[in-house]
Amino acid sequence: MPIRSRRPFRPSPRPLRPPAPPAAGPEPPAAAPPTFAELGLAPELVQATTEMGFERATPIQARAIPVALAGRDLVGQAQTGSGKTAAFGLPILERLEVPGPPTQALILCPTRELTVQVAEEVGRLASHRAVGVLSIFGGDSMRRQLTGLHQHPQIIVATPGRLLDHLQRRSLSLGEVRFAVLDEADRMLDMGFAPDVERILRQTPPSRQTMLFSATMPEWVRRLASRYMRDPETVSVTGHTELVPTVRQWYIECSWADKVEALTRLLDSPAVRVGLIFTETKRNADLLHSVLLTRGYDVTVLHGDLSQRDRDAALERFRSSTVRFLIATNVAARGLDIEDISHVINYDVPATPEEYVHRVGRTARAGREGVALTLITPIEILKLRDIERHTNTRVERHTTGELDELVGAGVGAA
Numbered sequence: 001m002p003i004r005s006r007r008p009f010r011p012s013p014r015p016l017r018p019p020a021p022p023a024a025g026p027e028p029p030a031a032a033p034p035t036f037a038e039l040g041l042a043p044e045l046v047q048a049t050t051e052m053g054f055e056r057a058t059p060i061q062a063r064a065i066p067v068a069l070a071g072r073d074l075v076g077q078a079q080t081g082s083g084k085t086a087a088f089g090l091p092i093l094e095r096l097e098v099p100g101p102p103t104q105a106l107i108l109c110p111t112r113e114l115t116v117q118v119a120e121e122v123g124r125l126a127s128h129r130a131v132g133v134l135s136i137f138g139g140d141s142m143r144r145q146l147t148g149l150h151q152h153p154q155i156i157v158a159t160p161g162r163l164l165d166h167l168q169r170r171s172l173s174l175g176e177v178r179f180a181v182l183d184e185a186d187r188m189l190d191m192g193f194a195p196d197v198e199r200i201l202r203q204t205p206p207s208r209q210t211m212l213f214s215a216t217m218p219e220w221v222r223r224l225a226s227r228y229m230r231d232p233e234t235v236s237v238t239g240h241t242e243l244v245p246t247v248r249q250w251y252i253e254c255s256w257a258d259k260v261e262a263l264t265r266l267l268d269s270p271a272v273r274v275g276l277i278f279t280e281t282k283r284n285a286d287l288l289h290s291v292l293l294t295r296g297y298d299v300t301v302l303h304g305d306l307s308q309r310d311r312d313a314a315l316e317r318f319r320s321s322t323v324r325f326l327i328a329t330n331v332a333a334r335g336l337d338i339e340d341i342s343h344v345i346n347y348d349v350p351a352t353p354e355e356y357v358h359r360v361g362r363t364a365r366a367g368r369e370g371v372a373l374t375l376i377t378p379i380e381i382l383k384l385r386d387i388e389r390h391t392n393t394r395v396e397r398h399t400t401g402e403l404d405e406l407v408g409a410g411v412g413a414a
Helices: 042-052 058-067 082-093 110-124 142-151 160-169 185-191 194-201 219-228 257-265 282-292 308-319 355-361 378-391 400-410
Strands: 074-077 105-108 133-134 153-157 181-184 209-214 233-236 247-253 275-279 301-302 325-330 343-346 370-376 396-399
Touching: 042 082, 058 074, 058 082, 058 209, 058 233, 074 082, 082 110, 082 181, 082 209, 105 142, 105 194, 110 133, 110 153, 110 160, 110 308, 133 142, 133 160, 142 160, 142 185, 160 194, 160 370, 181 185, 181 219, 185 194, 185 219, 185 343, 185 396, 194 219, 209 219, 247 378, 257 343, 257 370, 257 400, 275 282, 282 301, 282 325, 301 308, 301 370, 343 355, 355 370, 355 378, 396 400
Parallel strands: 074 209, 074 233, 105 153, 105 181, 133 153, 181 209, 247 370, 247 396, 275 325, 275 343, 301 325, 343 370
Antiparallel strands: none
């Protein structure tokens, strides 16, 4: 509590006149987000963004691209789905030497799925430039990767473990790297990649430009920035994390023993056309997968213990609507970008508000409407309150006694 001054109050010799009210008039309109041309990008890059359906920059793009174009090291804090790939991909493509030496840019990602997604998006951004982009990740054919490296791509998108394999084989050199990007650096820490990332960065030239993107800023991320970056500029567009307004958020309070029954009654609703079901652990994902298969549901599962072939097959079955439901863990679903997911169901409550935002962001994409349902036991209610504070939203409460009514009403369908 602040200490109050004991100085006696001395009245002013004349009353203070309140300031004159401002002149009436309409408030100035908010400035529109800049176009990519206004950010100073080359016409062929602007053309690529237009062909991809990007008309104006997102907040992280509007703030990060000018810093990156100026050659500054950059720490960007923004949530998944905010447009980070273009925020670093476009400046890299603008400043690459074309033609030029191979492996000028290195982008590190925590998961195979995110690696593939980032490589595909950077490739689309580079569609009007003669730039090679290669993805490198564990579980994929080493022959494909070696063949790709022999074509001398300028941009490598990789997971840390497989990249180190190539460095040990001497099939790849990082001596010409001018741009290094760490995408979702906090996830790399969670997955135990911190030592690998530091070993990789030590093999790149000190003169490189380094960009680090993370949804949160744990101590490891800050240490990495101080050790491997030169006077980085921090760009943050977080604050209260915004969820798109077309997502309806509900939670259903139930006991642990009733969770499977509650979930299956929800899945019985015809409104749940395509459902993404999140669990906290791989074990829970496998157990739930077995239970739902036994009960006759069209479901597949995705987690980090599966082989790359099985993971690709699961995603393809889900994308092609061969199955209606996909059970996934948080890490496995990083980079999962499927536009027509009608419902996200949190079978397990996410451990952090950031994970909740990441999960819920898988629905209501591209302007569509979506529903986020969370199954919560009474002892987990404090986690939900933390999520509500973090997202500045309210999650509507329901009980298992209302399930029949909810299913009949379409489980939140608009």
